Amino acid sequence: MQVLMLGWEFPPLITGGLGTACAGLTRALVGKGVKIDFVLPRPVASAQIGGVRVLSPGCEELNVNHGFEPRVNDSPRTMTGKTLSPTTLKTQSESPRSEFPPSFNAAPDVTSLQPQPDNQQETIGLNQFTHLPYPLDATPEPVATFLQAANGNPLRASQSIDAFVKRGGVVPEEQQALLKKMVQQAQSESSASISSNNDSPPRTGSTASEADPAHADVDYGDDLVEHVRRFTQFCVRSLANRDFDVIHAHDWMTYEAGLALRAITGKPLVVHVHSTEFDRSGDHGNPEVLAIESRGIREADRVICVSVLTRNLVVSRYGAAAERCRVVYNGVELSEDSPSPSEIRRDDRIVLYFGRITYQKGPEFFMAAAKKVLEHTSNVKFVVAGSGDQAERMIRMAAELDIGDRVLFTGFLRGRDISRVFSLADLYVMPSRSEPFGIAPLEAMSHGVPVLISKTSGVSEVLTHALKVDFWDIEDMASKIVAVLKYPPLSQHLKEHGRxxxxxxxxxxxAQKCIQEYERIAS
Structure with a gap:
């Protein structure tokens, strides 16, 4: 079986999420003898990753480059309307960035919190500059941390490091020099690309974009829909003549490419729904994204959903035929490097929130529960590990709830820091409003950490030895946190049986369930 798999990230840079799901499933499929070409929208350094052949613009095997490298902008362009990303949908304002986070009523009316307009500079450079010769997973800290916070934009990351150093922060000079070198190389490569485009004028009577949209010198900022369009063009031009049995498209960004390839080749299309616009943005999603999702889900030969929760949603909200939808739960790769509890020596108990700090994930409910927990016990600290458009609001909320000294915001974590934070935790809490699946609780349990999860999550369908709560029920959430912290037998039971x-x-x-679906639709 030869599968053409379309994705947005491989291998993953962070734990949890779409990248982790794609990597885990792909490795398992390869282990069962499935041959996979994994197609990405951005150039990667290696053509083989873990037995998977990776195809991308400019790769040697395809020997093409369809212009997926946007220009470097010293002066970010102001954009209006919706700003899109694979993991969250943000509304962007044309007003300049404020020095302070937006004010809001933090307590106790947590249900009043809604997604807020994101600051312009926060989203400039999304998914850009990933052609750099220094992959994030091989880049030393703290350069990688600043790059991740800047969505891969080395110019913004360099500016952030400069500001950090001016405020008294310490970054080794050699790492500052490394980042400046990355900025210079990105600017140099972009200039060369622009010059090359200018040397080849379009055909008479047409603009450069009209003559060859895939090669056009277009600076589309962080317009993800434009990335999706160009990825579709790249796939059609480069992959239509390849030999494969099934097309497997992960999440909405790849659905258009999958549909186009099916139309050309006649090969069956599987779309894998890891998340929907209703999960990310509630009933106020972006119409363009909803249209793409809807078409992909309705027209695919098979729709793989990560939970019954997601299957019910795609049938009821997207009009998918129920008989074409299959539930395939995500998996987890067990941790082997987490220390045992006896190796941890500390007085404070640790309650962990780990993941994106976004409206979908319900961080404000975690903060409100923390306030109530601290009314019953004092030797506990709450660790918020992650980044996102709600981070500043949560910092402000902690201050207004007068628990700022008991809440630690770590920022984005990667590598061994992830295992470290799990090893310190006494409880992991996932208070998501809507979670199609939720891999992070499985990763916490693999580290021997008890979990408290939202009932509106796919992972709650497969877990028995986990505490479950309605995301909005702050009293119940706080009560269960206190129970785990105060009653060792309960904590030990959840640890042992959960692992x-x-x-x-x-x-x-x-992987085995996916193979069964491949064989059914390919026969």
């Missing part, structure tokens, strides 16, 4: 339970939730099982 045993998570061993049966594997990517190999998910």
């Amino acid at each position: 045993f339970e998570v061993r049966r939730i594997t990517w190999e099982g998910a």
Whole structure:
């Protein structure tokens, strides 16, 4: 079986999320003898990653480059309307960036919190500059941290480091020099690309964009829909003549490319729904994204959903035919490097929130529960590990709730820092409003950490030895946190049985179900 798999990130840079799901499933499929070409919208350094052949613009095997490298902008362009990203949808204002986070009523009316307009500079450069010769997973800290916070834009990351150093922060000079070198190389490569385009004028009577949209010198900022359009063009031009049996498209960014390739080749299309616009943005989603999602889900030969929750949503909200929808739960790769509890020596108990700090994830409910927990016990600290458009609001909320000294915001974590934060945690809390699946709780359980999860999550369908709560029920959430912290037998029971339970939730099982669907639609 030869599968052409379309994705947006491989391998993953962070734990949890779409990249982790794609990597886990792909490795398991390869282990079962499936041959996979994994197609990405941005150039990667290696053509083979973990037994998977990776195809991208400019790769040697395709020997093409369809202009996926936007120009470097010293002066970010102001954009209006919706700003799109694969993981969250943000509304962007044309007003300049404020020095202070927006004010809001933090307590106790947590349900009044809604997605807020994001600051312009926060989203400039999304998914750009990933052609750099220094991949994030090989870049030393703290350069990688600043690059990740800047969405891969080395210019913004360099500016942030300069500001950080001026405020008294310490960054080794050699790492500052490394980042400046990355900025110079990005600018040099972009200038060369622009010069090359200018040397080849368009055909008479047409603009450069009209003559060859895939090669056009277009600076589309962080317009993800434009990235999707160009990715579709790249796939059609470069992959239509390749030999494969099935097309497998992960999430909405790749649906258009999958549909186009199916139309040309006649090969069956599987779309894999990891998240929907209703999960990310509630009933106020972006119409363009909704249209793309809807078409992909309705027209695919098979729709793989990560949970029953997601399957019900795609049937009821997108009009998908129920008989074409299959539930394939995500898996988890068990951790082998987490220390045992006896190796941890500390007085404070640690309650962990780990993931994107966005409206969908419900961080304000975590903060409100923290306030109530601290009314009953004092030797506890709440660690918020992650980044996102709600981070500043949560910092402000902690201050207004007068618990700022008991809440630690770590920012974005990667590498061994992830295992470290899990090893310190006494409880992991996932208070998401809507979570199609939720891999992070499985990763926490694999580290021997008890979990408290939202009932509106796909992972709650497969877990027995986990505490569950309505995301909006602050009283119940706080009560269950206190119970785990104060009653060691409960904590120990969740640890032991949870770690045993998570061993049966594997990517190999998910891969086998995908293979069965491949064979059914390909026959």
